[in-house]
Amino acid sequence: MTYCVGLKLEAGLVMLSDTRTNAGVDNISRFSKMFTWEVPGERAICLTCGGNLSVTQAVTTAIDTAIRRAEEGEAIETVLNADSLYRVAEIVGNHMRDVQSTFRGAISEQGATEGASILVAGQRRGGRSRLFMVYSAGNFIEATDDTPYLQIGEHKYGKPILDRVITPQTRLSKALKAVYVSMDSTLRSNLSVGMPLDLAVIRTGEYRLAVRRRIETDDEEFGRISQLWSEALQGAFQSLPDISLAKTD
Amino acid sequence: MTYCVGLKLEAGLVMLSDTRTNAGVDNISRFSKMFTWEVPGERAICLTCGGNLSVTQAVTTAIDTAIRRAEEGEAIETVLNADSLYRVAEIVGNHMRDVQSTFRGAISEQGATEGASILVAGQRRGGRSRLFMVYSAGNFIEATDDTPYLQIGEHKYGKPILDRVITPQTRLSKALKAVYVSMDSTLRSNLSVGMPLDLAVIRTGEYRLAVRRRIETDDEEFGRISQLWSEALQGAFQSLPDISLAKTD
Numbered sequence: 321m322t323y324c325v326g327l328k329l330e331a332g333l334v335m336l337s338d339t340r341t342n343a344g345v346d347n348i349s350r351f352s353k354m355f356t357w358e359v360p361g362e363r364a365i366c367l368t369c370g371g372n373l374s375v376t377q378a379v380t381t382a383i384d385t386a387i388r389r390a391e392e393g394e395a396i397e398t399v400l401n402a403d404s405l406y407r408v409a410e411i412v413g414n415h416m417r418d419v420q421s422t423f424r425g426a427i428s429e430q431g432a433t434e435g436a437s438i439l440v441a442g443q444r445r446g447g448r449s450r451l452f453m454v455y456s457a458g459n460f461i462e463a464t465d466d467t468p469y470l471q472i473g474e475h476k477y478g479k480p481i482l483d484r485v486i487t488p489q490t491r492l493s494k495a496l497k498a499v500y501v502s503m504d505s506t507l508r509s510n511l512s513v514g515m516p517l518d519l520a521v522i523r524t525g526e527y528r529l530a531v532r533r534r535i536e537t538d539d540e541e542f543g544r545i546s547q548l549w550s551e552a553l554q555g556a557f558q559s560l561p562d563i564s565l566a567k568t569d
Numbered sequence: 570m571t572y573c574v575g576l577k578l579e580a581g582l583v584m585l586s587d588t589r590t591n592a593g594v595d596n597i598s599r600f601s602k603m604f605t606w607e608v609p610g611e612r613a614i615c616l617t618c619g620g621n622l623s624v625t626q627a628v629t630t631a632i633d634t635a636i637r638r639a640e641e642g643e644a645i646e647t648v649l650n651a652d653s654l655y656r657v658a659e660i661v662g663n664h665m666r667d668v669q670s671t672f673r674g675a676i677s678e679q680g681a682t683e684g685a686s687i688l689v690a691g692q693r694r695g696g697r698s699r700l701f702m703v704y705s706a707g708n709f710i711e712a713t714d715d716t717p718y719l720q721i722g723e724h725k726y727g728k729p730i731l732d733r734v735i736t737p738q739t740r741l742s743k744a745l746k747a748v749y750v751s752m753d754s755t756l757r758s759n760l761s762v763g764m765p766l767d768l769a770v771i772r773t774g775e776y777r778l779a780v781r782r783r784i785e786t787d788d789e790e791f792g793r794i795s796q797l798w799s800e801a802l803q804g805a806f807q808s809l810p811d812i813s814l815a816k817t818d
Contacts, residue, residue: 476725480758484799485806493811501806509729521814531814545809550733552805557734557750559801560794562742565770565780 321512322370322473324353325482325499326439328451328463331492332523332530333441336499337368338473338507340514354518355380357387357400360528363444365399365408366520370472371436371456372427375419379438382415399442409440409452409460417458437472441520445527477509478502492521497545504546517542570761571619571722573602574731574748575688577700577712580741581772581779582690585748586617587722587756589763603767604629606636606649609777612693614648614657615769619721620685620705621676624668628687631664648691658689658701658709666707686721690769694776726758727751741770746794753795766791 324337337353351373358364367383369376386398399408420434427434435456443449451463453470463470465488471479481501490498496519506513516539521531535542573586586602600622607613616632618625635647648657669683676683684705692698700712702719712719714737720728730750739747745768755762765788770780784791 476758477729480726480754481802481806483758484802491811492814496812496814497806497809500812501809505729509725509732541812545812548809549805552808553730553733553802556798556801556805557730557746560746560750560797562740563745563749563790563794565741565745 321510322353323475323478323503323506323510323513324368324370324439324472325469325478325502326368326441326451326463326471327469327486327490327495327499328441328449328488329468329486329490329492329495330488330524331490331495332521332526333366333443333449333451334492334495334499335366335368335439335441335520336503337518338503338513339516339518340512341373342512345512348512348514350514350516352518354520355383356520356529356532357383358528359400361445363400363442363527364522364529365440365442366522366529367412367441368439368472368518369436370438372432372434374427375416375423375434375436375456376438378419378423379412379415379436382418383412405440405442405444405447405450405452408442409450409454409462412438412440413454413458413460416454416456420456420458439470439472441522443522443524443527449522449524474506474510474513478506481505492523496521500542500545501549504542504549570759571602572724572727572752572755572759572762573617573619573688573721574718574727574751575617575690575700575712575720576718576735576739576744576748577690577698577737578717578735578739578741578744579737579773580739580744581770581775582615582692582698582700583741583744583748584615584617584688584690584769585752586767587752587762588765588767589761590622591761594761597761597763599763599765601767603769604632605769605778605781606632607777608649610694612649612691612776613771613778614689614691615771615778616661616690617688617721617767618685619687621681621683623676624665624672624683624685624705625687627668627672628661628664628685631667632661635660654689654691654693654696654699654701657691658699658703658711661687661689662703662707662709665703665705669705669707688719688721690771692771692773692776698771698773723755723759723762727755730754741772745770749791749794750798753791753798
């Protein structure tokens with residue numbers, strides 16, 4: 321499976337994704353689900369992908385192919401020259417729709433699922449930072465102040481902590497802690513979500529990736545948060561008053 | 570939807586269930602999903618049900634009908650006279666299979682889902698306390714020391730706390746706290762699980778229901794645990810060190 325989470329905060333965009341894919345429980349592989357493009361000083365874009373891997377790889381390949389053709393002088397619109405982040409989401413959605421219309425029937429005939437979804441985060445000079453979720457049909461939604469985060473894949477285990485602590489005003493250092501805890505809860509409960517992780521941060525007003533790094537299995541900081549969170553949860557539970565059976569009799 | 574959890578501990582059996590059913594989000598009702606039978610001093614049995622309501626109601630009705638016929642002198646086996654809890658689970662499974670074979674085709678033709686599952690907990694004089702989960706096909710599994718709890722319905726939100734704190738040696742007062750927190754997490758995250766709740770406890774070596782009560786929406790004790798848990802979680806999260814972006818650059 322997959323777990324990817326994206327936050328759209330006043331301070332910036334935070335994206336975190338796992339790397340485990342599986343075709344059945346006996347066929348597990350590692351693929352990065354995060355793809356980034358930047359024109360430093362002009363724009364930075366980050367995609368994270370879930371669902372059918374052949375579909376999302378076809379989408380990211382189509383994005384790359386268009387960029388290469390534009391670089392070679394062709395006058396085509398790409399995620400790097402589109403005049404709004406909304407258009408970037410539309411471009412991703414159009415690629416998604418093209419890929420789906422090519423393969424959906426055949427994939428589904430094989431009994432496999434062709435469903436896929438992609439988080440699209442980015443910021444360009446002259447625009448505000450935006451975060452979208454593109455569905456299999458190519459349609460999409462945008463994160464807002466009411467719901468400043470979007471998730472794809474195994475969203476349930478990591479959702480409660482986001483609901484409790486994330487607001488548009490959350491600082492980036494606290495937001496990183498929250499997505500670490502959200503991912504840690506998911507990793508513990510769903511074996512089909514796995515390390516290493518990919519992390520990207522785009523600060524508001526910066527048109528580049530402030531952070532783009534791989535968090536390996538032995539990452540000290542992630543391990544420390546995981547360990548401390550486990551202890552803090554145990555402590556929180558211990559701090560609750562026991563319930564007397566007599567009272568409930 | 571539904572959330573029911575059952576614990577099999579050395580100290581006894583704990584069962585907690587919600588009461589919300591829905592046929593679509595615009596058709597929400599309240600039905601108890603917990604059914605208990607006792608012959609004080611001889612045996613106590615508790616069922617909690619999830620899935621298609623017409624199926625589980627047909628199963629509990631069949632159980633009641635058999636008991637009434639036995640009381641009227643008919644020589645039939647019932648959950649109250651079966652000579653083991655394993656047989657009780659088989660009887661529930663047999664009723665499930667009968668109901669499914671009658672309705673499965675027709676329900677599924679209507680585009681509805683006939684799936685259902687039932688937790689069966691109980692203890693009889695001369696036997697040990699046992700906890701089973703009966704599936705739609707009438708087959709079942711039993712809770713063991715390795716996995717001393719079983720869940721039906723929306724199991725994800727309430728699972729992490731059980732994994733972290735429940736062992737066969739957990740005291741009942743702590744176990745009640747854990748199922749309250751497990752249910753509270755589920756109620757917060759899934760609107761199709763709702764108050765009031767039904768709680769039952771059977772202590773090891775007692776052949777009666779030590780606790781059998783409705784937890785109403787305004788229940789003070791449940792409300793206090795819910796509030797304190799929310800505060801304790803916030804505190805636990807605050808206690809984690811923030812993550813510096815510089816370090817991850």
